[in-house]
Amino acid sequence: MQSSLTDLSLRLALQLSPRGHLLALPQADATLLAEKTSTELAQAFGRGAGHGLLQLGSNCVDHVLPPVWGWWRDFAASYVTALCALPEVAGAAKPFTVALPTAERLEARVADAPPMQGAEYLTAQVLAALWQDMDTALAVELAASALPLQDFLKTRHPIWNMVGRVHFNLAENRKDPDYPFAFLATYTAGLSAAGKAQHQPLSRALAEFAGAGQQAQLLSLLLPVQRAATHCAWLDEMVKEGGIYHPLRWSPEQAYAFLRDVGQLEAAGIVVRTPGVWKAGRPSRPSAKGSVGARPPSLLGAGALLDFSMEVSLDGETLSAADITALLKGGDGLQLLRGRWVEVSKKSLERLLQRFEAIEKAAANGLPFAEALRLVAGASLDGIGPADESDDADWSELVAGPWLAQTLQGLRQPAGLACVSPGAALKATLRPYQEAGVRWLYLLTRLGLGACLADDMGLGKTIQVLSLLLVLQEESAAAKNTHQPSLLVVPASLLANWAAEAARFAPSLRLLVAHPSAMPMADLKVLDASQLATHDLVVTSYGSLARLPELQAVQWRLVVVDEAQAIKNPGAQQTRQVKKLLAGSRIALTGTPVENRLSDLWSIFDFTHPGLLGSSKAFTQFTKRLAQAEHFGPLRSLVQPYILRRMKTDKRVIADLPDxxxxxxxxxxxxxxxxxxxxxxxxxxxxxxxxxxxxxxxxxxxxxxxxxxxxxxxxxxxxxxxxxxxxxxxxxxxxxxxxxxxxxxxxxxxxxxxxxxxxxxxxxxxxxxxxxxxxxxxxxxxxxxxxxxxxxxxxxxxxxxxxxxxxxxxxxxxxxxxxxxxxxxxxxxxxxxxxxxxxxxxxxxxxxxxxxxxxxxxxxxxxxxxxxxxxxxxxxxxxxxxxxxxxxxxxxxxxxxxxxxxxxxxxx
The missing domain is CATH 3.40.50.300 (P-loop containing nucleotide triphosphate hydrolases)
Incomplete structure (x- = not known):
């Protein structure tokens, strides 16, 4: 018993509360952490989220952590990194305020968050508040340590050691065709009166710290350079020869070696500066660009086939075949093309060209819809992903064409979709977010795709589905189409609720409750397709599906499952029965955040969008690769258009007082x-x-x-x-x-x-x-x-x-x-x-x-x-x-x- 209690204490899980508080709590199915790490994190989070994050981001930088812990560690480490970039007054032991990242950076972090308990409460505002919590925690811990910031960070991890910041500067030198680049190492000597950093050539440090007792400061300043030299052979040679203290003329090969090691230099604490005309600090790269779904498919539905096209471009300009040939002939490194420096990776470019050409050839008659969506989301299930060929993302771009982009935009922001209304047939007034929900459901239904409506309990999932059924009823009557009934599967305890809501809000819907509580079993067993077709909506329970095989033989217009967590176990009999149902579109209703548990997500999407997430085995392998890369953005991008989740706490949904x-x-x-x-x-x-x-x-x-x-x-x-x-x-x-x-x-x-x-x-x-x-x-x-x-x-x-x-x-x-x-x-x-x-x-x-x-x-x-x-x-x-x-x-x-x-x- 004692060992199991100890084991539980080491199984900590991070969860975000509805109030935006980050908590570390024991959880039986959490990944086991190292004993020392778990104890220290539990104690730190016990003092508050700011202290816990500070511990996680400053002490655990080289720890192997589960995806959720790793994601929060990276967020906290970005705070400590920003802290290290602050010019510190020598000997100061006062609290420091670290500037918040931009809203765009915070939003990007939110978009890349892994599934976790409380993920639905994660916003840029929550991250901003937690950033400020780290400021507060730092002030408390710094005061308690009675150490200057520099020494305080040394006690956490050697990587945060910082006295001054060394800068490696690379510039273009167009006057010298043989050595078209110049290199100079500088350091931050202090602050100007205007609060700007003052840079001096690194050689000046030798004179500045030449006095007695100042050798330690010089060694501390040069420590990042020494750390980087252990990983960069060219830098090690420069340090040994003293070239680091002088301006240098560099060839394209030398400049490229420098660029390849930028990550190592920055990790060691060196600030890297490159020519201002280079975007994101690097020369332009040719990009293989694929486009999916430029035109509407001839047939809609999960079996739709989309067009695919590709090109190679540079800063948005399409390159000719001659340009591409020249780049590939030149090999790896920096090449001058059209008067500007271009970075080329021959291996990556050739591989991507081959892959895109293979896709283009396979898609000669159209690309399957599910595969197209996976490609656009960067969520390939074929074993090529972030953990396998992460460099390819820097050399390629795969985008949705105009039709697919417009469709996905409508799914992601349903408020902007064209209006559809049940009109007077609905005996109620929909709220604006409910109207948007009906438009979203209608678009997916019209496209023949599935949907997961995951609004909070009490926001009206029932009335949105009834409104959709009324819209489809009116549409079918106007077009004089062959009538197709829809099926609703619910827990038996909700049969009466649905029947009452339908009678109240949508009395024109012809409703049949196919359950022993509503009609004799003898009558149920003789139900056939012709009898079912005389109704607009047939309602039954999960338990009745196995006893009513006729329901499996009908081609339903819609199949809707309520309380969809009932099918989260793919091996359960009722889950298998539900997934056998035939339908034009499938809708899952749930009040639980389905994105927070990967197994639940797969099983529900295996019902709503069969094949989109692949087989259970393929999906497990795919998510393992995402976890290894600590990058869950592709999965979120893939499923997000088909999950509509609004929360009671969101004032954009309910702007009035609580109901x-x-x-x-x-x-x-x-x-x-x-x-x-x-x-x-x-x-x-x-x-x-x-x-x-x-x-x-x-x-x-x-x-x-x-x-x-x-x-x-x-x-x-x-x-x-x-x-x-x-x-x-x-x-x-x-x-x-x-x-x-x-x-x-x-x-x-x-x-x-x-x-x-x-x-x-x-x-x-x-x-x-x-x-x-x-x-x-x-x-x-x-x-x-x-x-x-x-x-x-x-x-x-x-x-x-x-x-x-x-x-x-x-x-x-x-x-x-x-x-x-x-x-x-x-x-x-x-x-x-x-x-x-x-x-x-x-x-x-x-x-x-x-x-x-x-x-x-x-x-x-x-x-x-x-x-x-x-x-x-x-x-x-x-x-x-x-x-x-x-x-x-x-x-x-x-x-x-x-x-x-x-x-x-x-x-x-």
Missing amino acids: KTELKAFCHLSPAQAALYQRAVKELAAALEDTGGMQRKGLVLSYLMRFKQICNHPSQWLGDGAWAEADSGKFARLRELVEVIAAKQEKVLVFTQFRETAEPLAAFLGSIFGREGLVLHGGTPVAKRQALVKRFQDDELTPFFVLSIKAGGAGLNLTAASHVIHFDRWWNPAVENQATDRAFRIGQKHNVLVHKFVCQGTVEDRIDQLIESKKQLVQDVLEGGAELQLTELSDAELLNLVRLDIHTAQDN
Whole structure:
């Protein structure tokens, strides 16, 4: 046990919280770090993200780290690198402010981030805040060390040693055709009055530090040169001969040797300067440029074929065949072409020409759509990638042609797409971001491509899909096309939700719920294609697919899967059944960030875009190469157009005040619950025959309480202490819901009216979140309650709060929560609303989602219908005391209220 605990402590994972805080937490499936590294990082991050990043970026520069740690290490190391570039006042021990990178550089880092927990919260603004956190941490650590910055950095890693900065300067010398380049080494001697760096020839350092006691400063200044000389033979020779201290005339071969070693020079701490006319510090390079999708394909869909063309260009100018031949004849190095210096790698250029020519030849009749998209994203699955031939990226460019570029732009920024609208057929008004979502779904559907709509829970994925179906319905009717139905596959617990939403918002859609809870199994088994074709939308559950083989034989217009995390396991039977379905387009709906786990991403895209990410084996090899190169940009570029993810925290999506959205969470009964419930109904019927007066009222109240307890969990009524998850439909629904909340690192309040339910609920929630939460009920000391509230509000790692509705339903401010779950119903809307308002009140910055659990086919279901359909009766009767008024019902009315509809109640 001790060894496993030790092992867990070494398995640290970095995750970004919704507030933009970077946390290092133990995680069982995290990559094992070296013991010393793990301990030091855990301690540093325990002090705060700034301290952790400073430790990571300054101490771990030569460590082998997993991709997520490596990416954050590179970000932190860029801060330390910028720190080293600051001209330091000798002996200073004060905090330094390091200028923020440009917004473009930060955005580029975000785009290249690997999958990680909380990646959806990563923005340039978050990186800017963490950069400033490192400034703050540096000030604290520098003051505690009582060392000058230079000495402080020496204690971290030798690579950060810096006293002055040596500059190697390369310039063109057009007056000398034999030696057309000049070289001069300089150093930063200090700052001018205007705050500019003052440069002097390196030879001046020999005179400046010639005095007694100054040899150490000279040696420190020259240390980067000595480090670089160990890797660069030409520099080692210059140092030994003393040429480093004099201006030198260089041939093109000498200048090219210098350029090849720029990375080594900069890594050693030398600043490299090249001619100002060279872009990015290097001479121009001829680039092999490929273009995919200049024209629309003749046929749309995943089987579309796109055109491909290629050319070789220099700074945007196309080179002639004669120019290319001349460059290849000249070999590697620097060549003068059209009056300017050009850098040539004969091997790379020849290889790329051969590869592009091979693609052009293979694409004579068109390039398969999936392969074209992989090429444009730089995400080749053929074994040629960043880890294999990284230099090729410097000598080639593969771009989307006009048609494909416009299509991808529309997918990446759907707000700019042409308007499509369901019109009056939709009995609701879409928000602007929902309108954009419908346009995005319609474009992908029209192209015959798949989509993953990954909006946050509560942003209206359901209404966007219904709107799309209405648009397709109208389009089909106008064109008088052969009608094609669409199929929706959902967890059984969501069947009622979808049916209710469709009836409310899209009543013109002809809907069929193909599930035993809605129609007899005998009728389901005889469904055929002609019957299914009379509907616009067929809704079924994942579990029913295997029992209804006819669904596999139909060519659907759309297949939509809700809660797509249900197909994240490619080996599961229900995943295989879903992927066999035939459809023009496939849509996956999920509230979980699918890009954060590579295995989930592959399985979902294997449904929505079969073949785009290759086979599971090819994808695993591809992502291993990306991890080795610490460069996940190609994968993000490949999948990003087909994932639309909007978050409740994004003010561009919801610019108004936070909303309170109430949702019904319908639950089924487990077999154990159904048996207990049915027995209780029979016992109540028998008891009513022999009971009257006040005794009857007590009997009714006790049975109503028993039905509630059975609907919660059999163990609550039996008192056996088991509380097994499989025995309760509400526990199953709670897991489905909370797994999404946990993946989003959001907080939730769970209300119950039963004190004995609170602790089992907390234990169950803890197993889902992987962390403990809080419990408050009537037995919680009053003095302790405020401390619990403060912890929930302030501690990001406290994910849930289970409260009894009497103890926690009033007077508490719990605005850290963005979800409220009513596990059992009070049957009094005023009491429930008062409890909900613990989260939805002044100071709330989240969009609050309220989930009300209802067991279908039971007394909970019928009371809920009563509340919804008879608002005035609710005010006049229920708010005066629901149970008390229900005791006045006749025996027949009461038994009808509590009867069990077994087909609706069970997921079978």
